[in-house]
Amino acid sequence: MPTPSLDALPIRRLTLRDLTACADLSEDRGWPREEHKWGLLLAAGRGHGVDAPDGGLAAACVVTEYGPRERPSLAAVGMVLVAERHSRQGLGRRLMRHVLEEAGTTPLTLHATPLGRPLYEELGFKVTGQAEMVRGLFVPSGRPDVLTRTATADDLPALLRLDEEVFGMDRTHIVTRLPAFADQLRVAEEDGRIIGYAAAWPNMHTHVVGPLIARDTATAQALIASLAAHTNRPLRTDIDVRHRELLDWVKARGLAPVAFNAVMTHGITELPGDWSRRFAPVTVAAS
Numbered sequence: 001m002p003t004p005s006l007d008a009l010p011i012r013r014l015t016l017r018d019l020t021a022c023a024d025l026s027e028d029r030g031w032p033r034e035e036h037k038w039g040l041l042l043a044a045g046r047g048h049g050v051d052a053p054d055g056g057l058a059a060a061c062v063v064t065e066y067g068p069r070e071r072p073s074l075a076a077v078g079m080v081l082v083a084e085r086h087s088r089q090g091l092g093r094r095l096m097r098h099v100l101e102e103a104g105t106t107p108l109t110l111h112a113t114p115l116g117r118p119l120y121e122e123l124g125f126k127v128t129g130q131a132e133m134v135r136g137l138f139v140p141s142g143r144p145d146v147l148t149r150t151a152t153a154d155d156l157p158a159l160l161r162l163d164e165e166v167f168g169m170d171r172t173h174i175v176t177r178l179p180a181f182a183d184q185l186r187v188a189e190e191d192g193r194i195i196g197y198a199a200a201w202p203n204m205h206t207h208v209v210g211p212l213i214a215r216d217t218a219t220a221q222a223l224i225a226s227l228a229a230h231t232n233r234p235l236r237t238d239i240d241v242r243h244r245e246l247l248d249w250v251k252a253r254g255l256a257p258v259a260f261n262a263v264m265t266h267g268i269t270e271l272p273g274d275w276s277r278r279f280a281p282v283t284v285a286a287s
Contacts, residue, residue: 006050006058006091011098014047014060022047025057025081032204040181041079041285044173048095058086059095064286065106067169074169074272075103077110078285092116096123100266107267111238111284113259120264128270129263131284132247134255135206135236140229141253144222151185151197158194159187166213168273174282183207186226188219198223199282200231209237212280217245220279224250237280246279263287 014022019042023033041047045064052058061080067073077099082092100108100123111131112120121127151159156176163175178185182199184207189195196214200207209227214220220243228235235255239247240263251257261284265271271287281287 006086006089007094009050009053009058011048011050011095014042014049014062016042018042018047018049018057018060021057022049022060022079025060025083026079028056028083029081031081034203036181036202037283037285038079040177040283044177045076045286048098050091050095052083052086054085056083058083059091061095061099062285063099063103064174066167066171066174072106074268075106075108076285076287077108078283078287080110080116093119093123096120100124105267107265109263109265109268109271109287111261111281111287112264113261117262117264123266125264125266126269127262128265129275130241131238131261131263131281132241133236133238133258133261134247134250135234135258136255137234138224138228138250139254140225144218144225146188146195146219146222147190148186148188148222148226151179151187153179155187155194155197159197162194162197163211163213166274166277168271174286178211178282184227184230186223188214188223190215195219196223196277198227200227200235202233203236205233206236207231207233208283209235210280211278211282212237212239213277214279215277217243217249220246221249238284239280240275240278242275243279 041062049060065072182201184200196219
């Protein structure tokens with residue numbers, strides 16, 4: 001029986017039952033397996049995939065929508081992967097065209113590697129920003145001036161309000177999953193009012209800091225320092241390059257630059273919300 005062409009293979013919805021296949025696909029492309037992250041994305045977002053004729057997934061991606069369920073304000077595209085044996089045959093382009101068609105008038109955003117950027121530009125995405133990934137063992141220095149503490153269940157309404165104000169739209173389906181997803185969830189407080197929050201979640205041998213939302217750089221620094229004080233793992237995070245002061249600060253404390261990703265959008269010229277208080281995403285796969 002002849003092997004069907006890639007163009008004939010259907011694109012289907014992925015679920016949590018596809019978690020192992022998604023992790024296998026990551027590994028196939030030399031990425032970490034990242035089952036924990038895949039689990040969050042498949043639960044909070046919509047996975048799209050193409051089954052390979054020889055088993056496993058030939059390609060996959062995840063779309064995470066924000067705002068009203070009936071009419072999302074924004075959708076983030078992430079984890080766009082094509083198996084090595086099926087690469088350079090147009091499968092990634094076909095998957096992204098499917099995402100664009102399904103999104104309709106909903107604006108899209110994604111973080112692009114230098115390798116993926118030409119495809120996204122071809123599909124009409126524009127570069128609107130940049131994030132720098134840094135990683136390393138954090139070396140503490142001095143005592144932060146801003147008070148931080150572990151978040152409690154009572155903090156959730158305030159966290160949701162702050163997150164929506166800064167992000168520019170509702171992210172309840174992400175924020176409410178953080179207590180179970182992250183190993184740490186901490187808040188910064190002033191006069192009994194929450195002025196920032198951050199999570200640290202496990203990813204292979206590191207703890208990823210994200211989201212990181214803070215009133216100012218000093219608050220962001222205090223949150224990172226407090227997360228670092230409660231883990232022995234290296235930290236990793238993706239910081240908006242406009243936050244140069246914070247990037248210089250973490251680099252002076254042991255985190256080294258790893259890579260740059262271009263922040264790209266389709267259908268809008270810039271991301272909504274207040275970038276000055278948005279320091280790092282939950283994950284670049286969900287922007």
